[in-house]
Amino acid sequence: MDVAQHVEDRSPRGIAAAVSRLVRSGDLRPGDRLPTVRRLAADLGVSPATVSGAWQALAAVGLVASRGRAGTVVLPEPASWLPPRYRDLAAGGRSDAGEERVAPAAAGAPSARPSAPLAPTRRPGPALDLSAGTPDPALLPPLGRALARVAAATPAAGTGSYLGAPVVEPLERLLRASWPFTPQRVTVVDGAVDAMSRTLEQLAGFGDRVVVEDPSFPPIFDLCDQLGLERVPVPLDRQGLRPDALAAALRTGAEVVVLQPRAHNPTGVSMTSTRARELAAVVRKHLAATPGAGLTIVEDDHSGEIASSADVSLGSHLPDRVVHVRSYSKSHGPDLRIAAVGGPAAVLDRVVARRMLGPGWTSRLLQHVLADLLDDGEALAAVAQARRTYYARQRALTTALAERGVEVQPGDGINLWVPVADEATALVRLAAAGIRVAPGRPFRAGEVADGAVGPGHVRVTVGALAGGPDEVTRAATALALAAGA
Known part of the structure; x- marks a missing residue:
């Protein structure tokens, strides 16, 4: 489709509005690739920065997403009522339909990264969910x-x-x-x-x-x-x-x-x-x-x-x-x-x-x-016990990771920020091990392309490690394997 012919207002807001109308009308469908920034800028006679601003505005409201070399594509109508980054955070490695996104290449081959969106495949839920960032219900004071x-x-x-x-x-x-x-x-x-x-x-x-x-x-x-x-x-x-x-x-x-x-x-x-x-x-x-x-x-x-x-x-x-x-x-x-x-x-x-x-x-x-x-x-004692327990779980996991060659500075609260050699590959490996964590990409203030390959992080909710030393050992082993190149 020639997007340029549908643009009347050549400001970033006008370009974004024109593309939005095309999406809402069905002229642009989920998966359709938008013209490159330079091509549309040349067609409209505006600067690439103007078109880039329009693309960023559309991405912010969840209409499009950058796929790296695959370009900028139209996203499906979200099945979730969550805002874009909240949706990414909640989804972790799963789509809105509760489907696991699994790379067609083997989990142990991080170099074989697809440039297009990963195909959804039905998988059972994780046996250990460390992605949510929520407190352990057992540690809340009784009401x-x-x-x-x-x-x-x-x-x-x-x-x-x-x-x-x-x-x-x-x-x-x-x-x-x-x-x-x-x-x-x-x-x-x-x-x-x-x-x-x-x-x-x-x-x-x-x-x-x-x-x-x-x-x-x-x-x-x-x-x-x-x-x-x-x-x-x-x-x-x-x-x-x-x-x-x-x-x-x-x-x-x-x-x-x-x-x-x-x-x-x-x-x-x-x-x-x-x-x-x-x-x-x-x-x-x-x-x-x-x-x-x-x-x-x-x-x-x-x-x-x-x-x-x-x-x-x-x-x-x-x-x-x-x-x-x-x-x-x-x-x-x-x-x-x-x-x-x-x-x-x-x-x-x-x-x-x-x-x-x-x-x-x-x-x-x-x-x-x-x-x-x-x-x-009684409530004050319960909160104090929760504070001590979360502190102990932080230290237990960071110690277990260090024993497996992954140095992570322990912090405060219920989350741990774990560096990984390749973020997308780490999520796939952890999912294969039955462990779910939050991807690091939504936490970055700058724009990071979907499917980007390279060093990153995953966020682990250590507050959810309620299963004792065996569960900590299992999580640390999986995280250490996932963090490697």
Whole structure:
């Protein structure tokens, strides 16, 4: 098909819209190859960068994908309601239909990589699923006593006013007492991703630049794409975000920085207090050189109370510039759907006001349940035991990998970032061993072509290694074999 003749507006947005219409109408079908960037640019009389921008916009919403030498192709209509990178993260090595993607070449021959999408083949589910990034259900505190106490104190699911405070007093008191700095406002929302979404909506507009870690949690990238934000990737070292790279990123004009202060997903890195001071110094220097800059740091403390590292925050140095998010999903249960947010009133008041035009508030019944759990000795002991158990599982797997020649720096939280010689081959080998892990590609802030061959990573949820030493040995052996060239 001659795509150029259907393009009326030759801007990146116009080109993307024209291709989207062709896909929706059925003129372009799943698997059809789009013209190359240079060819379409020549046909339209525009720069290759203009066409490349259109292709990136289409890829961000899941309409097309780069297949390396096979070109850019139209994707099937997704069977999933998940955003693109969230979908990649959830799928691991499986398609939306629950089918394993298996290379036609032998798993032991990484050089024989197909250039086209892998053909789906029915396979049974993995015997050991280390891909999900979710807490071990057996390590969550029991809810029975808290539910009974809250039900006895609040027999009806009512509320005094639709315009009442968004946080119940017992929970706000506990949150403020445990916060790493003194926030002007504290509120609660429906999970950490909800908190990040609500905050970014208030801080950045279409086309704004946002500093993100590379690698980082894929839904953060999906959020940026949905809001039309330009990501400015910054690498990490073993102490957190690199100060020199942050300084360079801020010079691009970015006014929002998104970082994970501890138990970084996927690497497990935690920011040290020294690094926090260094980053704060970078921010102060940037603000002094840029009068009127509206820089805000958004911290995603997603692992919360199961993290073994100290609760270090840039808010200790820049309280009026930091929005700190703490999730209780991994420590107390994902289905509680509660994350706390604390920071400047100028930001938090807008977040609360916007929620009043949507959900209004997070269930006050669930807030009372969480408050009870945060003040109950049995629940506190359960969370402390979970924290120790996750720490032990991290160390057990990294030790077993080292014994098999794979050196991985142990981190904090429930995930481990394992380097592999070839990512696609590693996923196939692990699937053949009955082990499922998360591919590393969705965690990269830059665009990585589907099917790309070469060094990469896989993310392993060590928190799911509940089967004892034998299970750790099995996982380490399979990972070591998969990591090799």
